[in-house]
Amino acid sequence: MEEVSLSNVLLIVSKTGRERVLREKAKNVHAYAMGDISELNLNDHGMVEATYNPYVAEYFFEKASLAPRSSSEIARLCRDGKLMLSSK
Numbered sequence: 001m002e003e004v005s006l007s008n009v010l011l012i013v014s015k016t017g018r019e020r021v022l023r024e025k026a027k028n029v030h031a032y033a034m035g036d037i038s039e040l041n042l043n044d045h046g047m048v049e050a051t052y053n054p055y056v057a058e059y060f061f062e063k064a065s066l067a068p069r070s071s072s073e074i075a076r077l078c079r080d081g082k083l084m085l086s087s088k
Contacts, residue, residue: 002078002079003076003077003078003079004037004076004077005037005038005039005040005074005075005076005077006033006034006035006036006037006038006074006075006076006077007035007036007038007040007073007074007075008035008036008073009033009034009035009071009072009073009074009075009085010033010034010035010070010071011031011032011033011050011052011059011060011069011070011071011072012031012032012033012034013030013031013052013054013058013059013060014030014031015058016030017029017030017031018030018031018054018058021054021055022054022055030054031052031054031060033075033077033083035075038074040074046086046087047074047076047084047085047086047087048062048063048064048065048084048085048087049062049063049064049082049083049084049085050062050063050069050072050083050084050085051063051083060083062085069085072085072086073086074086
């Protein structure tokens with residue numbers, strides 16, 4: 001599978017997990033996208049790339065604008081690690 005599409009997406013970051021990363025300087029799984037698996041065949045039109053970096057912010061954010069994101073109507077998670085979200 002090259003990618004997974006989700007709808008009704010919540011972007012979740014565990015505060016305690018992030019604090020552990022900052023304290024120990026070691027990766028642990030503490031941030032994820034949760035939603036309903038969708039059969040939508042999505043392209044990049046109307047979508048923005050988002051990311052999460054515990055050393056930058058305590059939330060997911062849009063790469064280009066740095067705008068915080070906690071949810072998305074639609075998300076695409078790609079095998080290469082790219083996270084694409086509907087623009088609003």
